[in-house]
Amino acid sequence: MLVTLEAFFHDALRPALPGDVDVVTGPSRGPASTVSRLVEVCALNLKLALPEGEDLAGGREVAFRSGVHRWSANGKQVNFTLPKDIQGEVVELESPPGRPLRQGDQYVLEGNTVRFYRPPAQADIAVVAFLRGERAHGFLERRRCEISLVTRAWAREHGEADKLLSSALAAALLASSDIGNLDDSAPDDSGVRIRLRRPVVTLLGLSRGAEEHEETPFFRAQAEFLIRGEARAARRRRGARAREPYPRGTAALSPGRVPEIFTTKEEVSMSDVVHQKGILDASTDPKQDSYVIMTAAVLGYAWWRLSNGHDCSFDFEIKDETLLRPDNKKALEDDADFRLHRSIVSKLNAALQNNGMATTKQVKVGITPIYRKGSTGNMIIGGSGHEAAGSNERCNPMFPTGTTAEKLFDLAVGNIWVQDPKDQQHKRWALGYQGRGAYTGFITGRPDGQTGLLSTFRHTVPQSGYGRRWHPTTPIDVPVGPGETQKTWGMIGTKALQDTLKTQGMHMDKESIPLVPGRDIVGYTHGMIQAVYDVRWHEARLGKGKGGRPHEIAVGDATTKLASCFPCTLFMEATGFPPSSTHIGRGESWSPLYPDGSTNSQQVCWSQCNAEWHQFCQTVLEKGLACLLKNKGGKSFVHSDYSGSLAALGAYVEKQAKAPRDFANLILDALTVHEGEAKRVEATLVLL
Template identity: 45%
Template sequence: MSLVKQQGILSPGTQYAKDADVIMTAAVLGWAWSRLTNADVNKRHARVDFEVKDSHKMTQQQLEEQPLDATHTSAIQKLNQLLRAAGLQADQKVELGKTPIWTTGGRITGGSGDKSATDPNRYNPPLPDGYAAKLFLMATNAATADRLGYQGRGAYTGFIDGRTDGQTGLMSTFRHNVPFDITYGRRWHPPEPPADRVWGMIGSEAMQDHEDRDPEKQGIKQQGMHFEGPAPQRGHDICAYTHGMIQAIYDVHFQKLANDLSPTKKTPYNPGTPYEIAVGKDTTKLASCFPCSIFMEATGHPASSTHLGRGESWSPLYPPPNPTTTQHKAWQACNTQWQAYCKTILDAGLQCLKKGAAQVNADWSASVTALESFLNGPNGVNKTPATAAQAYANLILDAVTVHDHEVNRINRTLK
């Protein structure tokens, strides 16, 4: 991986926070444009959900009576105004909803996001069956859950339901270092991470673990997070987090590929549906972060619910260069789909920002110009088509190392 140390993500002269704002605003705009112009008229809807505080203490009627969040309402209005300036009709718009009421074992579904928001199976799928049901109960049983991986904030655990035969175990979010190999493309690193804050996936293990700053507060390691590989070195390494849903999607594609390549191929064969289970006491949002959602969309598993909160240091998994195992080939195939989709939505989003330039706040215009130059300039990544999609995807990964809510990025970027 080519590591670039400079002040801005997009150029040495831009500001990294504004670059991150513009990259993610473009990604959300492009995602919405892609959904709202879908060739299948039944899928032409784009919805994001926010979590109502303490919704798990409410009835469904009480939840429905809660007002819409002002921060999200502002961001959605700005998105829709810019989408209209870019050419969409008034009825082609992003909708704002509320995440389902959280209960222990609440699930996010990989694949129901194309269903109408009123379809009962979008947010509340049937309970799992067979061995998947046993895993589900293990993950949600307080007596056993603390032995099953990460239980802290954002503790979503992946699992598979509906597979024809066999079952993969539970898949908890874990942290790993991003490999340094030119195969994986260019990544950004600030020249000197601020000393007074945790810098996403660039901070030291102790800082990310919260041990040095607040001994009374359990860090993610104490809450069950698995750290793969050596501790990252501050100022050098990049570490990242791969969520349970992404691991589950890889597993579904691996099982399908393994069956397709098997001399005793089963026909018909169902590799299963990927899910995430909300586990622990600090995870109540039954919606996928935006980085997860676009990976899910790209691989054919649109999220049941998408939020515009934080996708902190989100990452795919990295197969070795020139993978030879079936599992690693499946990872590579999924990553290739995701990279192509990142290119699709960033290209569309950039065009929206250019057509709606009057709605971009002046202090963010330089980052819009820098994004255009980075992608399409004389030395832009599109001059090398073979690796362009990878570069687009890496921009999104770079942006989410600057931790913030996507809804805040949108509100700052747009008027």
């Protein structure tokens, strides 16, 4: 990598200097007595940050065989197809070389064809595709790095060295403002590859002096640079080889050539996954980070509701209706969930009032609508959350109308009986996921047709194009790994549980592509959120209010809570469909849908909904953080155990979160640490 950097700056400086001045690279003993002027470029060292914690191997990831394919371009061509004998899938694209592109924004993949929205510029090497193949021996690890680089100008005449350095410095600074990704120059079979991603160059200082070399006096002028970025090291065992030969003109798929996208702290809203201990910082506790982030979100959401003239209640479920009788008030107050929610609400109101909220506007404890098995009323309503609390307009869902809608509803709740061909017995049949937390999205009231059932499904979060995401480097509850008792980050339960979830009807998107523990993050998009996207898409075509109303049906035997989870609530409020009821239980690894970047009306609608949600997340997080940071009588509303994460959240918002999407991704990252929001808020806040 040091040689690669020297070569980059050598090529940048050479045209800016007189033709009779040599530009040399690498360590040097100084100018020879036979020259009068000389410029040197030397990368002195590369320092890597140590991994977090005591385990030096804790951040290592699995390795894959990989390769590179390059295309020329004529300036008009937009389609670039991989030859049939090329192995591996395209995981990253650069055009021009060194410049990573965002899938969906600048190109799309259609099978083995890369289709650009605009033709790449004409060049002998215009497009570079990085390919990933099968698992390989060895490992990958990523670390932040610093590289020291020096440019020296030597001259016998007084003042000449300063002139040379002035020209060299201008060229170096200009080149460093447009530096791309860099690969080391090691041979393909070396077994080790280092790739520097998103390097950022800064000038550290200038110096000069006079020295003798070979008994000849020289004047020296010197510029020192610091380069920061992230280095990806890929290492393989000695003797490891690709299993089959590869076509001439392509790199053999070896563990040493693994394409990844990286970010630096200086880069805003980039798309790579940050691997570190804490969500907010490399040294913070990830659980405490998640507690503070979600507490700020809940607090900011409450502020927004109350400030905009709406009620705000966080509802819990009771299954014993006798607790609602006036003569059972004491039993209700002794209920554990009631006491927990009353404590949370008291703390939220105290923090809100400390920030100027009127005492007449308060967060309240609510009770979710009662679930009655088999009832068509077992639905959460999207869009009624601004109606009066407890009113029919808010709590009574629309009954499915039309033959298709009625049949779909029956399919969702298992009101369809079919004969089992094995034992000839008639059994209930339900469509969609029926396990814990089973809610099925459903649309009613649309005049021109019925969308099908929309069940919660699991998918892989894009690695690029959608902002900074986080992956832990230390175990949290279930460890990350390929074993049956391990998981891919974000996964609900262990790997072993996934077969159970599938038998309960959960769809695993793109299941044919194996998950990669240590790299991939999985998310879950709930049925209600899919219904909101669908209604908004139809409204774009039919007009406001004509796309129907989104609902979510509680289905299966383990799901009875008729309230939206808090992550769903944020999305629904942002997109104009506030829910009939909100709970602050779990929203494990909740996720939006990610548009593919195409310009069809559905994808454009998804992007618009996501943008509105991003903005709302920024609003609630910024206001919630302001409430948390404001003390009362010198005392904090945040428990001392979480003060470090509170400070880290403040620093992140001030220095790193520049776009609304950055705030939304903080919430998504917090939700991958699985816990109920009620528990997080209760532990984080103290009552003053």
